Amino acid sequence: MSDTRTPLSRARGLGSAKEGVHHWWMQRVTAIALIPLVVWFAISLVMLSGADYAVARAWIGSPLVMVLLTLTIVVGLYHGQLGLQVVWEDYTDGALRVFMIVFTKFIAVLFGLGAVLAIMRIGFGG
Amino acid sequence: MSVANRPERPLSPHLQVYRLPMLAILSILHRATGIALSVGGLYLATWVMYAASNPRAYALFQSFNVSIAGRIVLGGWLFSAFFHLFNGIRHLFWDAGYGFEIKDAERSGWIVVAAALVATAASWAVGLRLM
Numbered sequence: 001m002s003d004t005r006t007p008l009s010r011a012r013g014l015g016s017a018k019e020g021v022h023h024w025w026m027q028r029v030t031a032i033a034l035i036p037l038v039v040w041f042a043i044s045l046v047m048l049s050g051a052d053y054a055v056a057r058a059w060i061g062s063p064l065v066m067v068l069l070t071l072t073i074v075v076g077l078y079h080g081q082l083g084l085q086v087v088w089e090d091y092t093d094g095a096l097r098v099f100m101i102v103f104t105k106f107i108a109v110l111f112g113l114g115a116v117l118a119i120m121r122i123g124f125g126g
Numbered sequence: 127m128s129v130a131n132r133p134e135r136p137l138s139p140h141l142q143v144y145r146l147p148m149l150a151i152l153s154i155l156h157r158a159t160g161i162a163l164s165v166g167g168l169y170l171a172t173w174v175m176y177a178a179s180n181p182r183a184y185a186l187f188q189s190f191n192v193s194i195a196g197r198i199v200l201g202g203w204l205f206s207a208f209f210h211l212f213n214g215i216r217h218l219f220w221d222a223g224y225g226f227e228i229k230d231a232e233r234s235g236w237i238v239v240a241a242a243l244v245a246t247a248a249s250w251a252v253g254l255r256l257m
């Protein structure tokens with residue numbers, strides 16, 4: 001296999017990408033942020049379960065809820081996606097592992113962006 | 127082997143009678159609830175997107191949520207959220223270097239289980255009163 005890199009630079013590329021600590025740390029930071037958010041959301045969910053269209057929109061579109069709900073969804077999906085990466089790393093390897101991790105991240109971004117835009121659409125009218 | 131001449135040494139776990147230690151069960155539960163909550167996050171995002179669409183689509187989505195199956199999902203979500211939340215705090219204490227002794231880990235584990243059950247039941251009771 002032809003490789004234009006020097007032996008040193010090739011060896012460097014084989015080492016740790018030094019991302020492990022960042023991943024671990026972000027999992028903890030998002031966990032702490034989620035403590036109040038999940039408590040708030042669980043209470044809201046119980047009070048809202050079965051809410052009709054108008055009630056749900058009035059709730060989602062109120063200023064404080066817009067902020068907290070956006071945070072809950074974005075931080076929750078981010079934390080969950082970090083966690084699922086570890087799960088895939090434990091049970092799969094090779095191409096499947098790479099595919100599942102990337103797929104998980106795509107899904108998280110897709111639903112996160114969709115939810116944020118939906119919240120803005122409800123709150124700002126449209 | 128009769129009880130009388132059973133050797134005085136640890137026997138390897140017998141597959142049919144082996145019960146996972148409580149700490150192992152809690153560890154698996156943290157992972158299981160984390161996965162469940164991740165799916166729940168997608169579901170929550172979907173709910174918000176339905177609320178941003180038209181009333182008929184939203185009503186269709188809600189008709190599942192108020193069904194028996196939907197109630198079971200809600201109960202499962204609440205327990206998962208409270209268990210993962212309390213057990214996550216337990217994890218953070220470990221990360222900070224506290225509570226590693228088996229005795230401590232077992233005690234905090236039972237506290238987490240009890241707290242999650244109480245919080246689930248309490249929020250369910252509040253929900254029933256509001257309905």
Ligand code: HEM
Pocket residue numbers: 027028031032034035038075076077079080081082083084086087156157158159160161163164165167210211212213214215217218
């Ligand atoms: C939207 C809510 C949440 C979702 C979707 C979620 C999802 C996950 C997932 C999938 C994992 C990986 C599990 C594993 O590797 O076995 C995880 C791990 C973790 N979660 Fe959460 N979680 C949520 C909320 C929370 C909250 C509120 C806390 C509060 C402290 C928390 C604390 C943790 C911790 C500390 C870990 C790492 C555990 C370890 O090192 O094995 N999570 N979470």
